[in-house]
Amino acid sequence: MADKSQGKPKIIVDDDWKAEAQAEKERLEQELKAADKPKPADQSATGGMPEDMPPLDFMGLINTLGMQAMMGMGGMEDPETKKRVVNLGLSKFNIDALALIKEKTEGNLSDEEQKTLDKILYELQMAFVNISKQVAEMVKKQQAEAPAGGAAGEKSDDAPKIET
Numbered sequence: 001m002a003d004k005s006q007g008k009p010k011i012i013v014d015d016d017w018k019a020e021a022q023a024e025k026e027r028l029e030q031e032l033k034a035a036d037k038p039k040p041a042d043q044s045a046t047g048g049m050p051e052d053m054p055p056l057d058f059m060g061l062i063n064t065l066g067m068q069a070m071m072g073m074g075g076m077e078d079p080e081t082k083k084r085v086v087n088l089g090l091s092k093f094n095i096d097a098l099a100l101i102k103e104k105t106e107g108n109l110s111d112e113e114q115k116t117l118d119k120i121l122y123e124l125q126m127a128f129v130n131i132s133k134q135v136a137e138m139v140k141k142q143q144a145e146a147p148a149g150g151a152a153g154e155k156s157d158d159a160p161k162i163e164t
Contacts, residue, residue, distance in 0.1 A: 069124045073088070073091045098121045
């Protein structure tokens with residue numbers, strides 16, 4: 001015969017499970033509160049640093065300056081405009097900054113840091129000389145073509161914008 005209690009579902013309350021769930025909830029709330037508190041070392045002028053930024057160390061500094069110099073030589077697209085812009089003044093500034101860092105840190109760097117700095121600086125200086133020559137040739141060519149035919153300001157959208 002069927003037992004009367006079989007028709008009703010039996011509810012078992014596990015108090016340990018409830019306590020664990022509550023403790024987990026409280027722990028997560030504390031982590032969220034801690035994450036929301038501003039940390040002075042992590043704040044930038046815009047209110048916070050993006051999480052994907054590399055750690056700030058010597059190698060990161062010289063790589064950042066090197067990338068800015070390359071960008072100024074048209075070696076990289078502007079992330080906002082998606083166009084290459086040649087700005088030799090920006091490149092020269094960043095190359096000079098790297099040279100100053102090399103001068104001021106002489107004898108205080110690890111072998112890896114010294115080799116990396118030397119390599120980046122040499123490659124940027126050689127690229128700067130080559131790009132400067134190309135820009136000078138382009139400017140001469142544009143000046144020579146301007147009086148012969150068309151306006152001096154006309155240029156292709158594919159050509160990099162040149163700022164000197």
